[in-house]
Amino acid sequence: MTDSALEPVAAVRPQTPFQRVVSDFCESRLAVFGLVLVVISAFVALFAPWISPQNPFDIASLDLLDAKVPPGTVSGDGKMVYWLGTDGQARDMLSAIFYGMRISLFVGAVSVVVALAIGVVVGLVAAYAGGKVDALLMRIVDLMLSFPAILVALILLSVLGKGIDKVLFALILVQWAYFARAARGAALVERNKEYVEAATCLALPASRIVFRHMLPNCMPSLIVIATITLARAIALEATLSFLGVGVPVTQPSLGMLISNGFEFLLSGSYWISFFPGVALAIAIVGINLAGDQLRDVLNPRNLR
Amino acid sequence: MAGSAPLQWRIIVGTKEDGATGVARSQQEPEMLVYIIRRLMQAALVMVVMSAVVFAGIYVIGDPVAMMISPDASEVEREAVRVTLGLDQPTWRQYLTFVGDALHGDFGKSFLAGQPAMGLIFERMPATMELAVASLILSLLIGLPMGVYAGLRPHAPGSKAIMTGSILGFSLPNFWVGLMLIMVFAVLLPDLIPWWPRLPASGRGTTVNLLGVPVSFLTADGLLHLILPALTLAFYKGALIVRLARATAREVLPMDYIKFARAKGLSENRIVGVHVLKNIMIPIATVSGLEFGQTVAFAVVTETVFSWPGMGKLLIDSILLLDRPVVVAYLVVIVFFFVILNLVVDLLYSVLDPRVRLESRAT
Numbered sequence: 001m002t003d004s005a006l007e008p009v010a011a012v013r014p015q016t017p018f019q020r021v022v023s024d025f026c027e028s029r030l031a032v033f034g035l036v037l038v039v040i041s042a043f044v045a046l047f048a049p050w051i052s053p054q055n056p057f058d059i060a061s062l063d064l065l066d067a068k069v070p071p072g073t074v075s076g077d078g079k080m081v082y083w084l085g086t087d088g089q090a091r092d093m094l095s096a097i098f099y100g101m102r103i104s105l106f107v108g109a110v111s112v113v114v115a116l117a118i119g120v121v122v123g124l125v126a127a128y129a130g131g132k133v134d135a136l137l138m139r140i141v142d143l144m145l146s147f148p149a150i151l152v153a154l155i156l157l158s159v160l161g162k163g164i165d166k167v168l169f170a171l172i173l174v175q176w177a178y179f180a181r182a183a184r185g186a187a188l189v190e191r192n193k194e195y196v197e198a199a200t201c202l203a204l205p206a207s208r209i210v211f212r213h214m215l216p217n218c219m220p221s222l223i224v225i226a227t228i229t230l231a232r233a234i235a236l237e238a239t240l241s242f243l244g245v246g247v248p249v250t251q252p253s254l255g256m257l258i259s260n261g262f263e264f265l266l267s268g269s270y271w272i273s274f275f276p277g278v279a280l281a282i283a284i285v286g287i288n289l290a291g292d293q294l295r296d297v298l299n300p301r302n303l304r
Numbered sequence: 305m306a307g308s309a310p311l312q313w314r315i316i317v318g319t320k321e322d323g324a325t326g327v328a329r330s331q332q333e334p335e336m337l338v339y340i341i342r343r344l345m346q347a348a349l350v351m352v353v354m355s356a357v358v359f360a361g362i363y364v365i366g367d368p369v370a371m372m373i374s375p376d377a378s379e380v381e382r383e384a385v386r387v388t389l390g391l392d393q394p395t396w397r398q399y400l401t402f403v404g405d406a407l408h409g410d411f412g413k414s415f416l417a418g419q420p421a422m423g424l425i426f427e428r429m430p431a432t433m434e435l436a437v438a439s440l441i442l443s444l445l446i447g448l449p450m451g452v453y454a455g456l457r458p459h460a461p462g463s464k465a466i467m468t469g470s471i472l473g474f475s476l477p478n479f480w481v482g483l484m485l486i487m488v489f490a491v492l493l494p495d496l497i498p499w500w501p502r503l504p505a506s507g508r509g510t511t512v513n514l515l516g517v518p519v520s521f522l523t524a525d526g527l528l529h530l531i532l533p534a535l536t537l538a539f540y541k542g543a544l545i546v547r548l549a550r551a552t553a554r555e556v557l558p559m560d561y562i563k564f565a566r567a568k569g570l571s572e573n574r575i576v577g578v579h580v581l582k583n584i585m586i587p588i589a590t591v592s593g594l595e596f597g598q599t600v601a602f603a604v605v606t607e608t609v610f611s612w613p614g615m616g617k618l619l620i621d622s623i624l625l626l627d628r629p630v631v632v633a634y635l636v637v638i639v640f641f642f643v644i645l646n647l648v649v650d651l652l653y654s655v656l657d658p659r660v661r662l663e664s665r666a667t
Contacts, residue, residue, distance in 0.1 A: 146642060148598050148601035150602060150604065151604070235477040238480070239605055244620070244624055245624075258483065265487060266486070266491060268495075270492075274487065277484070281480060284476065284477070285472060285475050287475075288471050289471060
């Protein structure tokens with residue numbers, strides 16, 4: 001990455017690799033828009049307990065007379081306005097969405113981080129060891145990837161039952177193989193480079209070469225895959241919860257909220273399903289728009 | 305012909321490019337046979353492992369009897385049901401009985417419907433296949449022209465809109481798209497505009513028998529019912545085809561034979577419609593085949609949203625009601641389907657492009 005200093009352009013206007021990534025990223029207005037959507041989603045998720053008008057889990061604060069009122073209705077006690085309406089249990093949809101976003105993003109982010117960690121270890125070990133270890137590990141990866149994630153997760157959750165921990169387990173299981181394959185691919189390229197040869201000549205331990213020397217150079221492509229996988233993970237969790245095998249009723253994610261409102265959709269109470277759906281789309285599309293540009297910016301061909 | 309296979313295709317399908325331009329026929333045939341046998345053995349192993357895992361798991365978590373008979377039934381009645389269903393036997397014996405029966409094509413009876421589980425799945429299969437094929441056709445009809453247009457004029461505003469739209473198609477979850485379509489075409493538009501036709505949002509509509517199989521697409525009512533679910537399912541696939549068509553079109557355009565066609569003075573329509581399209585179709589066909597499995601998998605979601613009576617909806621209902629024989633039978637069918645699909649696609653590669661050696665994919 002340091003050899004960008006050798007280019008004439010960089011000599012005129014010195015830029016750290018990070019600055020270059022930032023300025024390249026900002027070239028696309030659509031990507032910046034996506035990033036803004038992501039920041040808003042993350043903000044809402046982090047600060048849900050403080051910015052929500054109502055605590056949707058506190059049954060005492062719910063007034064059943066306010067159930068299924070349309071957006072903009074003033075609550076029965078006159079204290080607040082239901083900007084996005086209420087659901088069948090008189091929960092303020094805006095608050096429910098804030099809390100739902102919290103659960104959706106939490107499940108997505110944790111599953112991607114763990115899957116990334118597992119996948120990186122498997123992929124790097126396979127690439128560095130080669131031979132039979134590589135063949136065996138990649139056979140397992142191929143097997144995992146030959147079945148659609150949705151079906152594997154669905155079957156697994158039908159066995160395990162509901163629960164956030166179980167959803168996390170299912171998401172990690174269907175995602176690690178993507179990272180393993182990507183990490184192996186990137187590491188195979190790095191493996192033949194001179195710095196790895198130099199480190200080998202210094203008789204450094206294999207674990208140090210793999211994790212301190214090769215891994216940092218594989219990171220750009222892994223980050224790109226992580227962003228796209230994060231969007232997929234959030235969508236998958238929402239789908240599973242919609243189908244009724246995901247998160248439990250006590251911890252409604254966005255998918256669960258949409259599912260709850262589905263029965264009211266045809267009778268005209270569109271807001272119970274629609275607004276959580278919009279929130280879900282904002283998060284997923286934001287991540288994908290930003291990730292799409294990140295892929296172009298972090299492309300190894302542009303880094304040199 | 306094989307020499308002109310676009311690079312993008314090989315990148316997308318992930319095949320290796322090697323120096324050998326062709327393997328002697330006599331050499332390839334035994335290799336192919338060994339390969340098929342090895343793949344089928346792998347497939348059998350996968351199916352045994354997965355059926356065992358699911359069987360054990362579903363046995364451990366729930367008591368199907370509790371769900372089937374009323375809570376105030378006596379212990380004797382309960383026991384009688386348990387014995388009729390074979391649930392009084394130890395787990396391993398239940399599994400062995402299951403495997404023994406499975407080898408005879410008998411996957412047990414559905415706890416709820418009382419019919420053979422396999423029969424139930426085969427009964428529902430035509431509905432799923434009809435939906436999947438309709439969405440495949442729809443995604444090609446929509447995706448291919450858009451993708452080729454974006455490839456021919458990469459800098460036109462329309463192309464940029466198409467590419468941004470394809471990101472949406474990729475990222476939005478299938479059930480979400482279905483809900484929005486229901487909201488717009490089955491609720492909002494017909495409510496707001498009096499003459500707007502209200503599209504049906506659940507079920508298959510009127511079906512007629514075609515060679516003994518009920519199908520929807522031959523009646524007007526059935527076709528109306530097919531529109532929204534097929535469109536939902538086509539959304540993701542259409543986005544994929546747009547991207548693929550654009551990428552391959554951009555690769556084909558600078559090729560010599562396109563330049564030659566232009567030099568001959570052929571009309572633009574003929575160049576695009578014949579020369580470009582012909583070369584795009586190979587990767588499109590391959591990826592469509594590969595993605596067909598995904599479509600069938602995602603039909604589970606679409607069928608639930610639209611109450612489409614296919615095998616995906618059957619799976620979800622059976623999971624929620626702990627109808628173990630049906631879940632296991634579905635799993636066996638779908639694993640078998642995927643193993644065969646993957647095998648066929650792998651074999652097709654070697655037929656379409658002799659440079660793709662089977663061994664390089666097998667190891």
